[in-house]
Every structure is written in C-alpha cells, then in structure tokens.
Amino acid sequence: MIGKILGNRYEIVEKIAQGGMSTVYKALDTKLNRYDAVKVLKEEFTSNREILDRFKQEANAVAFLSHPNIVNIYNVGSEDNIHYIVMEYVRGKTLKQVIREKGKLTNDEILDYSMQIGRALECAHNNNIIHRDIKPHNIMITGDNLVKVTDFGIAKHSDSNTITHSGKIIGSAHYFSPEQARGNLTDRRSDIYSLGIVMFEMATGAVPFDAESPITIALKHMQEEIKAPKTINPLLSEGINSVIIKATAKDPIARYQKIEELLVDLRTVRAGENIESAAVFGGETQVMSAVKPKRDPMEDDIFDDEKPMGKNKTVLIVGLVMVVFLTLGAILGQFVFGGGTKNPTTVVDENTKVPAISGMLKENAEDMLVDAGLVMQIGSMENSDLPEGTVLRSFPGEGESVKKGSTVQVVLSAGQVKLKVPDVLNMTLESAETLLANNNFIKGAVTEEYSETVPQGQVISQEPLAMTDMPKGSPVNIVVSKGPEIQISKVPNLVSLSETEAKNLLESVKLVLGTVTKQPTGDKKLDGSIKSQEIPENTEVKQGSKVNVTIYEYREVLIGDFSGLTVAAYESELESLGLKVVLAGDTLRTDNVVDVNPNVGRSVPYGSTVQILGEPESEEPIPEPTAAPTTQP
Known part of the structure; x- marks a missing residue:
C-alpha cells in the first residue's frame, strides 16, 4: 500500500497501526497538503457484507459528530476492492501505550482522561450513538494530553432494535459489558461499563478479568464481581474508586444511567468533595457468539424458556388453582357473613404514588x-x-407507584460551588476549550488580536484570570493571537528638516529614525538640517522600520603652519581638513610654500578656498677650487 494514491488524492506514506479488521496508514492529502489517517478494511473482510456494512457505518456514525475529543471523519471511499475511511491524523500515543509505559496512572491523570472520554461519549450519546467498543486502544492521547476517541466501527444508533441479526456480539472481551457478552440489547450504560473498565486499568495497570479465551473473559464479566481497584492501588482516591465500582456494576440499573451523572461525580472528586460510595487477544475487537452461562436453579427460572417443566409445571398449575379457589372463597365468605350487603367490603389500597418534590x-x-x-x-x-x-x-x-412505608x-x-479557573495561556483554542470544559467552565467570547510574542492560534489572555474562584459553568473569555501584524507605511521626504522634525514626522507614520550621520558644512544656514536619507521618499516599508539620515553640521577650520612644507604636502593637509586649494601664479607643487591666504592662524568656514604661494628652492653657487701653494726648495 505504501506509495499508493487513493481517490486521486491520498498518498499512503506509512503504516501506523493495525487492528482486528482494519489497518491504519498515514497519508498525505495532496490537495490540502496535510497528513491524514486512512483506515483500510483488511482484504479478507471485503467479501463479508455484514462487516463491510459495519465498516461504512463508522463514517456515517461519526461524520456528523463535532467534538474536540472525537476524531474527525473527512472522507470515505472505495476503489479496486479497497475500502477506506479518511480521518483526522492525531499525533500522539494510544491510552494503551501510555498504560504500558507508566503502569498505574496518577489520580489527576485518571480524572483528566476519564472526563475527556466521558465528554466524547456525552456528545455521541446525545446524538443517539453508542460506541460499543470503548477501550484504551481506541483512545488517543496527544502531546498536550488532549484525548481523542476513535474507532466507531461497531457503533449503533441507540434506537436500533438489535445488535445484529446474526446473534453475534462484537467488541473487545476485556472491556465489554455483561449484557454485551450475552448478546442482549445494549444502550448507553454499556459504554459506561466499558469506560469503568478502562478507568480500572488506568488505576491498576491491568484489566480486571483475563483468561486464555474471549468466552472465558465474557463469563467473568457476567458472573464475577470486580475487585475494588483501591485494594490493588492504595494511592487511588476513594472518590475514583467509588466511581469505578458504580460504573462497572453487573446490573445496568445499578450503574450510572447517563454519562452526565458519571461526569458530575468526577467533577465532584476533582473539586475535593465526597460522593456517595457505590455499593487480547491484543485488545483487538472480537466477533463471537453470544455467551449463555449455565444457571443454577433459582426462583426466577420460571422465565427461562430453555428449562423443561415436567412435574414442576404440574405442581405450579395445581398451586395456582388452589390460590384462585381460596381467593374466591374469601370473597364469598365476606359477602355471606358481612351482613348480607350487596357490595363486599372494599380492600384497602396499600400503594401510593411518589409526590412531585x-x-x-x-x-x-x-x-x-x-x-x-x-x-x-x-x-x-x-x-x-x-x-x-x-x-x-x-x-x-x-x-411511581410504591408501597406505603417505603x-x-x-x-x-449542596448549593453553587466555586472552582478555580484553569490557566489556558499559550494553548490552542481547541485545547483551551477542552481544558475549560473538563474543569466545568465554558468558553466565552473569543476575540483575536495581533501579537509579536505569542504565535498565531494560541491564547494571549483570558478573563477571568487563571486561579480566580468563579461559579461552576462560568464563561471564560479568550483572546487568541493572530500573529505579528504586518502594516505598510510610505517613507516621507526628510531632506532639509531638522533631526527633531524628522523624528516626529517618521513617528507619525509609525516609522523610526535610525542612524544619524554628521556631514560637515561651512554654510551656517544648513547647520542641523538633513542632507539626505537612506531610504528614498515614497518607498513602502514595514511599519517600525528604521530610516537612516545624514545631517549637516557647521564647522570652521584653523589654517595651520606651513613651515618647511612643499606646496604638494601643504595642499594635501588643507584638503584633508575640508578646504579647497588653489595655487597662486606660477606656483608649482614641487615649490616650497612661502605664503598662504588667508593667513596662518585664521579660522575659516569648512569648504573655504585657500590660496598657496610657492617658490622654487634657491640654488647656492658652488665655489671654484683654489690652487695649492707651492714651496721653493
């Protein structure tokens, strides 16, 4: 499959997971240039109409669900006998991997993950969808601990009449409910039981029931009581222990009837308050026949269609006939011995209805x-x-009708409780909304602002502030960053302005005066005015940019001594001071300087002209040699 393109759009990049009936690949969406997850039904199941329909049902079941804790479905398709679902690619680990790595999770982790799973189920249940395969393998945990529930492949509408028409049960034996094991009708309470098993595993690091075959595990779910997780993990809080016990009750009536009730207890535990105590196969989804455990003879076996009646049936019929005769006799006696009244005495109704309280x-x-x-x-x-x-x-x-004295x-x-507002700064909006919901707050007004420091899409500020005590359910307003604001300004003309004037003009168009370079001048009128600007007038630049300028500065130059200098040397000295030099008359650069105008010692404006007068170096006559005197002998 690697390298294959599905639907002319999804390029398979790598295999990332494999389940009992499907394989999940990472794929590049070539149109949106993003990575998606593509679930492909295994080839051996493509000819099984029931499984194929169930595979397609996953997309239909979840497509209309929109919740931060549920993996989004983007597309569904089939080609060349390949059936696939395109969904959100979640970067992270499965809860099963987290449990394997950590063993027992902390109380805070159990509460956080359970509440997020519960909110995902709340969304599904409110849309009449029952997951039916809640297990750690189907729960993803992102890097910032956001929970994503996936794999609605065996989900059903809660108004469906049966599980399947084939009498089979579908699910993962370690996690499904007793009624699911029997092949009976399942409702929302079955998901609650499975969540309770997941919580048990988070608390203890292991599932409550394990065996070599799915049938044996199913029987344990139906017949054996779950051990209190606190006996395995003494660090587990009493509140979480109670929630797990109630959620995993064998009888659905004894469980939480709605996921909202479980969430209320989890929030109560998180707030530090007490709640009323509740009296693999590699984890792959299994398809197997419903389990029918052997029953011991009990009084309610009268409702068991499979038990033969024999003598018991005869005894039962005789007993019923005797009860009828005794009842008729009592009524007749009351009529005869009650004074011959026409109406028998009325029997007092010992039942009453629970009033509206x-x-x-x-x-x-x-x-x-x-x-x-x-x-x-x-x-x-x-x-x-x-x-x-x-x-x-x-x-x-x-x-409801009950007996008097009941x-x-x-x-x-208990009145309104105030909770501390969580800190959502620097989170994405989706993560912030989930954290608020898990702490029993709601997302309030969301506004956007530009920020130079906070990346785009992350929370800049919140109101109320973190750790503020607020009533449960209060809205928290959020400001989200739009990233740095890029605005353009045109550079104005700064030439001839003073430094102060240029600075003020630039600030008015949200630009900044940059480096100021001094340019000497001998014109006092130009002193302090801008000679030139580095960025030309009307150039468009990002607001906040710097504009460098050159400013005139009036200077005077002192004419120095020229003694012993040639015209060329003195000329070079004067020009280095910013003066202009002209040579007088026939003065040559090889001459010695004999005079200068203006005179030595005078100060002249920068750029002034100085005249140099020079003369050739004078040549002295060479004396003639004299004859040496001679001596006469």
Whole structure:
C-alpha cells in the first residue's frame, strides 16, 4: 500500500497501526497538503457484507459528530476492492501505550482522561450513538494530553432494535459489558461499563478479568464481581474508586444511567468533595457468539424458556388453582357473613404514588412524603445552581407507584460551588476549550488580536484570570493571537528638516529614525538640517522600520603652519581638513610654500578656498677650487 494514491488524492506514506479488521496508514492529502489517517478494511473482510456494512457505518456514525475529543471523519471511499475511511491524523500515543509505559496512572491523570472520554461519549450519546467498543486502544492521547476517541466501527444508533441479526456480539472481551457478552440489547450504560473498565486499568495497570479465551473473559464479566481497584492501588482516591465500582456494576440499573451523572461525580472528586460510595487477544475487537452461562436453579427460572417443566409445571398449575379457589372463597365468605350487603367490603389500597418534590426544600419535601405515607432518606448531595437543601431528584421517581412505608431516596443540592479557573495561556483554542470544559467552565467570547510574542492560534489572555474562584459553568473569555501584524507605511521626504522634525514626522507614520550621520558644512544656514536619507521618499516599508539620515553640521577650520612644507604636502593637509586649494601664479607643487591666504592662524568656514604661494628652492653657487701653494726648495 505504501506509495499508493487513493481517490486521486491520498498518498499512503506509512503504516501506523493495525487492528482486528482494519489497518491504519498515514497519508498525505495532496490537495490540502496535510497528513491524514486512512483506515483500510483488511482484504479478507471485503467479501463479508455484514462487516463491510459495519465498516461504512463508522463514517456515517461519526461524520456528523463535532467534538474536540472525537476524531474527525473527512472522507470515505472505495476503489479496486479497497475500502477506506479518511480521518483526522492525531499525533500522539494510544491510552494503551501510555498504560504500558507508566503502569498505574496518577489520580489527576485518571480524572483528566476519564472526563475527556466521558465528554466524547456525552456528545455521541446525545446524538443517539453508542460506541460499543470503548477501550484504551481506541483512545488517543496527544502531546498536550488532549484525548481523542476513535474507532466507531461497531457503533449503533441507540434506537436500533438489535445488535445484529446474526446473534453475534462484537467488541473487545476485556472491556465489554455483561449484557454485551450475552448478546442482549445494549444502550448507553454499556459504554459506561466499558469506560469503568478502562478507568480500572488506568488505576491498576491491568484489566480486571483475563483468561486464555474471549468466552472465558465474557463469563467473568457476567458472573464475577470486580475487585475494588483501591485494594490493588492504595494511592487511588476513594472518590475514583467509588466511581469505578458504580460504573462497572453487573446490573445496568445499578450503574450510572447517563454519562452526565458519571461526569458530575468526577467533577465532584476533582473539586475535593465526597460522593456517595457505590455499593487480547491484543485488545483487538472480537466477533463471537453470544455467551449463555449455565444457571443454577433459582426462583426466577420460571422465565427461562430453555428449562423443561415436567412435574414442576404440574405442581405450579395445581398451586395456582388452589390460590384462585381460596381467593374466591374469601370473597364469598365476606359477602355471606358481612351482613348480607350487596357490595363486599372494599380492600384497602396499600400503594401510593411518589409526590412531585423536585425543587422543594428538604423540610417541605419531607412533610409531603410523610403525608403520602413515605419515608425520606438523603442519598447524596450535589452542587447545583439551586439553593442548598433543595431536592434535585428522587428514587423512585415522581409519580411511581410504591408501597406505603417505603423509603424514597433524594438527592439534595449542596448549593453553587466555586472552582478555580484553569490557566489556558499559550494553548490552542481547541485545547483551551477542552481544558475549560473538563474543569466545568465554558468558553466565552473569543476575540483575536495581533501579537509579536505569542504565535498565531494560541491564547494571549483570558478573563477571568487563571486561579480566580468563579461559579461552576462560568464563561471564560479568550483572546487568541493572530500573529505579528504586518502594516505598510510610505517613507516621507526628510531632506532639509531638522533631526527633531524628522523624528516626529517618521513617528507619525509609525516609522523610526535610525542612524544619524554628521556631514560637515561651512554654510551656517544648513547647520542641523538633513542632507539626505537612506531610504528614498515614497518607498513602502514595514511599519517600525528604521530610516537612516545624514545631517549637516557647521564647522570652521584653523589654517595651520606651513613651515618647511612643499606646496604638494601643504595642499594635501588643507584638503584633508575640508578646504579647497588653489595655487597662486606660477606656483608649482614641487615649490616650497612661502605664503598662504588667508593667513596662518585664521579660522575659516569648512569648504573655504585657500590660496598657496610657492617658490622654487634657491640654488647656492658652488665655489671654484683654489690652487695649492707651492714651496721653493
């Protein structure tokens, strides 16, 4: 597959993962010039219509879901018997890899990851999608600890009537729920059970049940109680331990009924408050027959269609007939011995309905329950926007028929809780939104500003500030960087202006006066004015750019002594001082200087003309030799 281009667009670059029914590749989207992940159904399954339909269902199930914790689906296609789904490429590790590397995760890590997984499930469940294969292998963790739930390949709409028409169950044996193992109907609570198993593994570093075959593992899920994870990891908080126990209850009724309820408890644990205590196959997704465990004879076996009746059926029928006769006899006796009244005495109805007490204060709700012949029991307290002591809900629920004297458990409001606003500075907007949500805050107004220091797309500032105590659910306003602002200005004409005038003019167009070079001049009128500018007038430059200039500076030059100098030497000296030199009369550069005009010792303006008078060096006569005197002998 490496090098193959799918859909004339997706170039397969490398293989990055392999599951039970598909292989995932990294691919380059040649149109958008970005990397995507492409899931390809394994060739041995392409002729299996049921699996093929399920593979295509993944794209349909997730395509309309939009959530930071769910991997985005971009495209789906088929060609040359290759069936593929194009999805978001997530840089990171699977949660399974993280657990293998770290073993037991910390309480903070368990809470953070569980809440993000829960929010992904909340989005799916609110759109009537049940994942049915929640496991660490299907959960990606990015470099900044953002969770991405993937692999909705066996997801179903929660209003579907059956799992499959073939009586098979699909999932990963280590993580699926008891009802999933039996092949029964699954609902949102099945995902909650699987999340509980994932949390157990994060807390202990291992799954609760393991065996050599998926069937044996399934039976353990159905028949064996899960060991409290805190007995394996003493550092695990009591709150997380309770959440895991409740989420993994065998009976779906005993679990959290909605993922929102689990999230509420996780947030309560994170806030440091107490909650009510809850009484591989390589991890690959498996397809196998539903497990039907052998039952021990129990009273409710009357509902087991597979058990033969025999004598028990006869005994049951005889018993039912006797009950009928006794009941009729009692009614007849009451009619005969009750004074011959035409109507028998009315039997007192010992049932009553749970009154509507939600929204009432505890005292008022308790009075109403007592009047209905019921007893109030406080089950737990939850933070809410309602005043402290207000009834949030009851179990049994309002309007349900119960026997008089029954206990009604109520959940009371603990009032509004204030939480500390998390720090989202320098995060991407997506990561900031996820962190806020996981800390029970919402994203407020989002504005954009240019920044020279914060990269584009990252948070510059937030309001309220980090660590501010704010009510749960408060919005946090965010300012996101647009990167450095590039604005253009035209360079103005600075010639003849003073240095101060030039500086002010440049600042008015958001430019800066750069290096100032001095240029000597002998004209006092030019002193302090700009002679030239390095960047020409009307040139377009980035705002903040520097413009270098040259400024006139009035100077006078002192005419120095010329004694012993030739005209050429003196001329060079004067020109180096910025003076102009002319030679008087027939003066040659080889002559000696005899005079200068202006005179030596005078100061003249820079650039003034000086006249040099020179004369050839005088030649002295050579004396004639005299004859030496002679001596006469």
